[in-house]
Amino acid sequence: xxxxxxxxxxxxxxxxxxxxxxxxxxxxxxxxxxxxxxxxxxxxxxxxxxxxxxxxxxxxxxxxxxxxxxxxxxxxxxxxxxxxxxxxxxxxxxxxxxxxxxxxxxxxxxxxxxxxxxxxxxxxxxxxxxxxxxxxxxxxxxxxxxxxxxxxxxxxxxxxxxxxxxxxxxxxxxxxxxxxxxxxxxxxxxxxxxxxxxxxxxxxxxxxxxxxxxxxxxxxxxxxxxxxxxxxxxxxxxxxxxxxxxxxxxxxxxxxxxxxxxxxxxxxxxxxxxxxxxxxxxxxxxxxxxxxxxxxxxxxxxxxxxxxxxxxxxxxxxxxxxxxxxxxxxxxxxxxxxxxxxxxxxxxxxxxxxxxxxxxxxxxxxxxxxxxxxxxxxxxxxxxxxxxxxxxxxxxxxxxxxxxxxx
Amino acid sequence: xxxxxxxxxxxxxxxxxxxxxxxxxxxxxxxxxxxxxxxxxxxxxxxxxxxxxxxxxxxxxxxxxxxxxxxxxxxxxxxxxxxxxxxxxxxxxxxxxxxxxxxxxxxxxxxxxxxxxxxxxxxxxxxxxxxxxxxxxxxxxxxxxxxxxxxxxxxxxxxxxxxxxxxxxxxxxxxxxxxxxxxxxxxxxxxxxxxxxxxxxxxxxxxxxxxxxxxxxxxxxxxxxxxxxxxxxxxxxxxxxxxxxxxxxxx
Numbered sequence: 001x002x003x004x005x006x007x008x009x010x011x012x013x014x015x016x017x018x019x020x021x022x023x024x025x026x027x028x029x030x031x032x033x034x035x036x037x038x039x040x041x042x043x044x045x046x047x048x049x050x051x052x053x054x055x056x057x058x059x060x061x062x063x064x065x066x067x068x069x070x071x072x073x074x075x076x077x078x079x080x081x082x083x084x085x086x087x088x089x090x091x092x093x094x095x096x097x098x099x100x101x102x103x104x105x106x107x108x109x110x111x112x113x114x115x116x117x118x119x120x121x122x123x124x125x126x127x128x129x130x131x132x133x134x135x136x137x138x139x140x141x142x143x144x145x146x147x148x149x150x151x152x153x154x155x156x157x158x159x160x161x162x163x164x165x166x167x168x169x170x171x172x173x174x175x176x177x178x179x180x181x182x183x184x185x186x187x188x189x190x191x192x193x194x195x196x197x198x199x200x201x202x203x204x205x206x207x208x209x210x211x212x213x214x215x216x217x218x219x220x221x222x223x224x225x226x227x228x229x230x231x232x233x234x235x236x237x238x239x240x241x242x243x244x245x246x247x248x249x250x251x252x253x254x255x256x257x258x259x260x261x262x263x264x265x266x267x268x269x270x271x272x273x274x275x276x277x278x279x280x281x282x283x284x285x286x287x288x289x290x291x292x293x294x295x296x297x298x299x300x301x302x303x304x305x306x307x308x309x310x311x312x313x314x315x316x317x318x319x320x321x322x323x324x325x326x327x328x329x330x331x332x333x334x335x336x337x338x339x340x341x342x343x344x345x346x347x348x349x350x351x352x353x354x355x356x357x358x359x360x361x362x363x364x365x366x367x368x369x370x371x372x373x374x375x376x377x378x379x380x381x382x383x384x385x386x387x388x389x390x391x392x393x394x395x396x397x398x399x400x401x402x403x404x405x406x407x
Numbered sequence: 408x409x410x411x412x413x414x415x416x417x418x419x420x421x422x423x424x425x426x427x428x429x430x431x432x433x434x435x436x437x438x439x440x441x442x443x444x445x446x447x448x449x450x451x452x453x454x455x456x457x458x459x460x461x462x463x464x465x466x467x468x469x470x471x472x473x474x475x476x477x478x479x480x481x482x483x484x485x486x487x488x489x490x491x492x493x494x495x496x497x498x499x500x501x502x503x504x505x506x507x508x509x510x511x512x513x514x515x516x517x518x519x520x521x522x523x524x525x526x527x528x529x530x531x532x533x534x535x536x537x538x539x540x541x542x543x544x545x546x547x548x549x550x551x552x553x554x555x556x557x558x559x560x561x562x563x564x565x566x567x568x569x570x571x572x573x574x575x576x577x578x579x580x581x582x583x584x585x586x587x588x589x590x591x592x593x594x595x596x597x598x599x600x601x602x603x604x605x606x607x608x609x610x611x612x613x614x615x616x617x618x619x620x621x622x623x624x625x626x627x628x629x630x631x632x633x634x635x636x637x638x639x640x641x642x643x644x645x646x647x648x649x650x651x652x653x654x655x656x657x658x
Binding site for chain 1: 458460463465488489491492495496498500502503504505506514515518519564567568571
């Protein structure tokens with residue numbers, strides 16, 4: 001009997017160890033994959049830069065060559081033009097082509113004094129070159145007064161370009177392509193989405209929770225409402241997306257918004273998050289000691305005064321963690337947003353136009369003909385870090401709350 | 408002597424549970440009346456009828472009447488908010504709000520719409536002085552009330568109640584969560600408070616009832632067994648059950 005017991009104990013233990021090992025392994029695997037793939041593409045600059053690359057042509061008025069020393073920080077692979085204080089490098093891109101990138105521009109380089117030569121609103125305005133831009137063509141003037149040009153479109157290498165510039169007299173114009181691949185637009189759209197969603201969902205959710213917990217009679221109807229809300233929390237988000245298109249789109253359309261928009265997305269998410277906010281706020285209200293309510297009422301405060309002066313302020317930390325939880329959900333949501341906000345990545349998002357959140361941008365860059373794993377993982381890193389910070393903050397708030405009430 | 412509360416044929420039900428059986432009693436003004444009895448005998452329940460705090464409990468039903476200064480307070484149309492400003496209450500566990508000491512004491516008045524800083528300052532000082540707490544907290548009125556010790560918190564709750572200048576203060580086992588030193592301070596305080604207020608106290612400690620009260624009512628299983636002056640109850644109890652209880656034979 002003891003032997004049998006030993007064997008069965010061993011089996012059970014082995015199963016638990018194996019199961020926990022598998023789950024931890026999966027977690028480590030995911031993180032390792034995302035960080036190893038994403039870190040190569042991740043760059044703090046991508047948080048502010050555009051996703052789409054743009055072609056620019058700039059012209060120079062007084063392109064006098066000077067003499068600039070090559071900074072020591074630039075490696076041997078950088079071809080440096082002493083006359084203009086600019087460094088170029090040959091970089092292979094993810095799509096397999098070679099880029100001729102601008103990697104350094106001296107602060108007083110004549111290249112900083114260019115003006116935009118492309119027709120449009122910014123024609124004639126001064127324009128500085130983003131680092132990482134791909135040089136298509138630089139047209140320069142030789143000492144005999146003739147014009148010549150070098151650049152990526154002519155198949156020149158960085159060394160050829162730098163050498164050609166150093167024997168020129170002045171630069172006439174430059175065509176280049178901005179690097180792109182940034183998430184600035186999506187980050188902005190995500191922030192707008194968070195702000196608008198909370199604006200819609202928080203007041204409704206908090207007041208609904210107050211009604212359910214503090215005011216509603218404890219009868220069958222209240223229980224029905226509560227279980228409906230619980231059920232709503234389990235509805236897949238894509239169904240909320242459908243609802244957004246079918247039910248909410250006509251509402252935003254009535255205000256003259258012709259397409260899917262951040263506004264529509266935030267309305268949809270607000271409805272999706274209502275159960276989360278109601279449930280968490282209710283839980284925060286449950287934790288508030290009944291002594292506070294009794295004490296307040298016994299001092300001749302009305303029920304409403306009790307709720308708004310004593311109960312709600314005491315529940316504030318709990319409500320705050322509901323907010324943070326909601327922010328986490330908004331950042332991570334994609335299915336509902338694909339329907340209601342569209343999948344076109346906007347560099348300058350506005351409330352009434354479609355845009356992508358960070359999560360949807362991952363979907364967008366992965367759903368094309370050549371999926372961009374590097375960028376997708378880099379965005380994943382951003383999302384993971386934000387969610388991690390949010391979760392830590394929630395833990396901190398909850399711990400403080402527990403300490404406060406147990407005292 | 409004036410009777411401030413007159414209870415006539417009061418029955419109270421929690422759902423199907425008949426918690427108080429046709430209680431008749433009178434509470435005298437400016438006296439300390441103690442309710443004693445074993446747990447679950449209905450003494451706290453009766454106390455909570457005096458300021459209608461039982462309204463908050465679902466399924467609670469009251470029959471009969473209680474007159475407060477000749478006015479029935481069990482009827483539905485009684486303004487409970489108004490009643491509770493006249494009948495204050497101190498609870499078993501000190502329950503100061505998580506705000507500053509000053510805000511705690513000023514809470515009741517602010518709820519009634521008093522905004523004048525001078526009036527509030529004056530009332531806060533007076534109330535804390537009456538509650539024998541002023542000297543201990545006058546330098547830190549703005550600090551959080553939850554940082555006070557248990558005994559100080561309970562005196563703050565008393566100060567909070569008397570800030571409204573009620574006629575009656577109901578105390579529901581106010582010292583059961585406190586240590587002996589804090590308890591004796593509260594008891595001294597009650598002695599000085601009875602000049603201005605009528606005090607009704609529920610207590611588990613018979614010594615406490617004997618020390619501080621003028622009248623004592625003994626409850627058992629929802630019945631008022633005996634009510635008399637404290638001296639009589641403790642020296643010449645008329646009922647056998649009262650005698651058994653105060654001599655410690657049960658309870």
